[in-house]
Amino acid sequence: MNDTFRIGFIGAGPVTQAIHLPALSTLGERWQIAKVMDVDADVATKVASRCAAIATTHAASIIADDDIDVVAICSPNAFHAEQTIACCKAGKRAVLCEKPLAITREEAAAVAEAAAESGTRVMVGTMHAYDPGFRAGLAEWTQQRQRVTHVKSSIFLPPNAAFVGLATESLTPGGPPPVAPGQPSPEQQRAALKQTILGLAIHHIPLVRTFFPQCGKVLSARRLPPLGYSLLMHDGERSAELLGFMPGQWPTSWTFEVSGAGGELAIEFPPSYVLAGSGRATVRNPDSSRTFEFEINGYQAQWLQLHEALCARKPLSIPLSSAIDDLLFALELADRAAAVMEIEQ
Structure with missing residues (x-):
């Protein structure tokens, strides 16, 4: 073969x-x-x-x-x-x-x-869902049977070109599209928030849904121009906070955190455009702390798993049904956030 x-x-x-x-x-x-x-x-x-x-x-x-x-x-x-x-x-x-x-x-x-x-x-x-660091941290957290009380996703990135230039000689240089003059209408603001959720927040939706399976109630939603969001959700048992913004002149900060009464799972991911290994996942509780980090990143892990699945003729570890549930979660979140978002005057 x-x-x-x-x-x-x-x-x-x-x-x-x-x-x-x-x-x-x-x-x-x-x-x-x-x-x-x-x-x-x-x-x-x-x-x-x-x-x-x-x-x-x-x-x-x-x-x-x-x-x-x-x-x-x-x-x-x-x-x-x-x-x-x-x-x-x-x-x-x-x-x-x-x-x-x-x-x-x-x-x-x-x-x-x-x-x-x-x-x-x-x-x-969804590279972070396959990231070996995240997978190892998730396994450790699951083994400890921690009850989740809060989930936080933070994505703060400089312009993509800052990382693309480190990885390759780009043939399609350029920054974000120019911002149209004038204040956007409420409808345009809502549409922009939805697009940002599907374009930026969606990177962590599979991780969020692992610990916060239902979209729940969106308590607050703000659009952060030119490309950003601030969302707070609650499902009756736990809360979730999703923050994202780009581009800015700052070091990358791409983190995901889960906390409970007895401990914390914290992951720091490297920029996607740089082959810098996996995320660094740390599981802490009052008695111990364990850290997981690997040489390959989430994209390499994805391609390796796809190759293995084709060779062995077996299903993927994240089936299409789960990926679609992630997408439906993101679409529901986008709709609910747009419905309650603060409109800029």
């Missing part, structure tokens, strides 16, 4: 250039980059040349190619569900789709149906 699988990339932007390709380069001969697609022909050609792949400007060229086993979808969010479904219908062995998997509940249901009919394994790029 050939243990090398051929990958086609749809979208050759910074996530492909600075995260996936460097991560895959550390994993030996498990994967071969076969095709790289981008709507910008020059970007597609130059990125493909870095990994001896074929360049194309058409996603259909990758989806219809029977020699491609796995498709990595790194296109704009609006195309994720459509392209994942097309890959399933084309009989691909697996899809790794960047988050969010879809942007509506109807799209999520359609993805689930297509994957079930085709047998295609669909993995979502």
Whole structure:
């Protein structure tokens, strides 16, 4: 049996250039980059040349190619569900789709149906849910049977370009889109908050939902321009605080914390664009403290697990049903937050 699988990339932007390709380069001969697609022909050609792949400007060229086993979808969010479904219908062995998997509940249901009919394994790029440090810290916390009282996710990041430049010579430089002049309307503010939750907060939604399974009541919600949020939730037994903001001129701070009456689980994640190993997870209680840290990061762990699943013909550790539940949680959170958010005057 050939243990090398051929990958086609749809979208050759910074996530492909600075995260996936460097991560895959550390994993030996498990994967071969076969095709790289981008709507910008020059970007597609130059990125493909870095990994001896074929360049194309058409996603259909990758989806219809029977020699491609796995498709990595790194296109704009609006195309994720459509392209994942097309890959399933084309009989691909697996899809790794960047988050969010879809942007509506109807799209999520359609993805689930297509994957079930085709047998295609669909993995979502929620790298911190696969991070070995987080997984080890979670196992230790679970073994101690701690009762959760508070969950806190904090994502404070400088511009992505600050990290992309460390990982690769970017072919798509640029900062955030320009902010339109004038005060946005209430409807625009609510839409912006929803987009930020699906674009930034969603990185930690699988972690949040592990300890805070129901969205509960959103007690407060604020949009922090240009790209940020402050959310406080309560489900009757515990509270959750989600904070995020970018870009700013500060060191990265990407943390996740769980606390209870008898202890704490705290995780510090490195920037996604830098191969700096796993998150550093520490479980503390009154009698002891244990710390877990590993050489590989969440993206490397994802690709390793997907390879193992394909070789052994076994399910993924995070099934598509759980990934869709994460997405539905995020969509519900976005709706509830928008309904109660503080409108800027």
